[in-house]
Amino acid sequence: TDLTLSPEPDQAVLKSMCGPDGNSPGLSVSVQVKQGHNIIHTTTGNSNIDLSIPVPTEQLWSPDQPFLYDLQISLAKGNIPIDAVTSYFGMRKISVENQDGYKKLFLNNKFLFEIGPLDQGFWPDGGYTAPTDEALKYDLQMTKNFGFNMVRKHIKVEPYRWYYWADKLGLMVWQDMPSPNSYTRNTPPVDTVAFASQLTRLVKTHWNSPCIVMWVIFNESQAQHNTPVLVKMVHDLDPSRLINQASGCSHFGVGDLLDFHCYPPPDPPPP
Numbered sequence: 001t002d003l004t005l006s007p008e009p010d011q012a013v014l015k016s017m018c019g020p021d022g023n024s025p026g027l028s029v030s031v032q033v034k035q036g037h038n039i040i041h042t043t044t045g046n047s048n049i050d051l052s053i054p055v056p057t058e059q060l061w062s063p064d065q066p067f068l069y070d071l072q073i074s075l076a077k078g079n080i081p082i083d084a085v086t087s088y089f090g091m092r093k094i095s096v097e098n099q100d101g102y103k104k105l106f107l108n109n110k111f112l113f114e115i116g117p118l119d120q121g122f123w124p125d126g127g128y129t130a131p132t133d134e135a136l137k138y139d140l141q142m143t144k145n146f147g148f149n150m151v152r153k154h155i156k157v158e159p160y161r162w163y164y165w166a167d168k169l170g171l172m173v174w175q176d177m178p179s180p181n182s183y184t185r186n187t188p189p190v191d192t193v194a195f196a197s198q199l200t201r202l203v204k205t206h207w208n209s210p211c212i213v214m215w216v217i218f219n220e221s222q223a224q225h226n227t228p229v230l231v232k233m234v235h236d237l238d239p240s241r242l243i244n245q246a247s248g249c250s251h252f253g254v255g256d257l258l259d260f261h262c263y264p265p266p267d268p269p270p271p
Helices: 133-145 160-169 192-206 227-237
Strands: 002-008 013-019 027-035 038-046 051-054 069-077 080-089 094-099 102-107 150-153 172-176 212-219 242-248
Touching (some): 013 027, 038 051, 094 242, 192 227, 212 227, 227 242
Parallel strands (some): 212 242
Antiparallel strands (some): 027 069, 094 102
């Protein structure tokens, strides 16, 4: 019922937890890492506990080389197979590091300047819905063709197929939490319980996708509330990614970066 994949390139391991709901005495999980038809490693252990699977780090995921390993995961009771699922993962690390006296965004322990468009996910023939899977792929491929290495998915959550193509094609994603108030008038008070619940669901249902390198909690103060609490909640859920507390304004000194919107002149924040 659940599967979490957390790559740790510095330790050359993939952390994985999977299994059924509730207690599962006598059930074991086998995780097989594959590169094409070649089996890299097989690790077996109890279900619903963290497994550390050795993975060589010669093949890291990046926009230039979006290498993905395949996974075969099986659940058994004794020698009797119960269930199986296939998946994939990418070995990559996103972090903020110091270089030459400045803090910079690093991918796989190297500085990489992240540049990309604000993608609101509109389609001329479907509004918020893409007409075909080919269209999803084409849109992301053209983003790469234009020379971008990332995209900010703006106050929208796409169908998971969109993230699959970002994983496969090699585009980093800054993923927004959708705003309950996008400058509309006479809006009701924010349902803070629902917001926290849906933010949690966003993280948990997308944390296996290597393309996502950052969670953006709020956009330009839209319905912004409980910022330090929500940043800590997301960090505790997923410490492997960066957190952008509020893209544009209303910063509270939490998260991993300050994000300023300047229209149109350059207006860098103070160091």
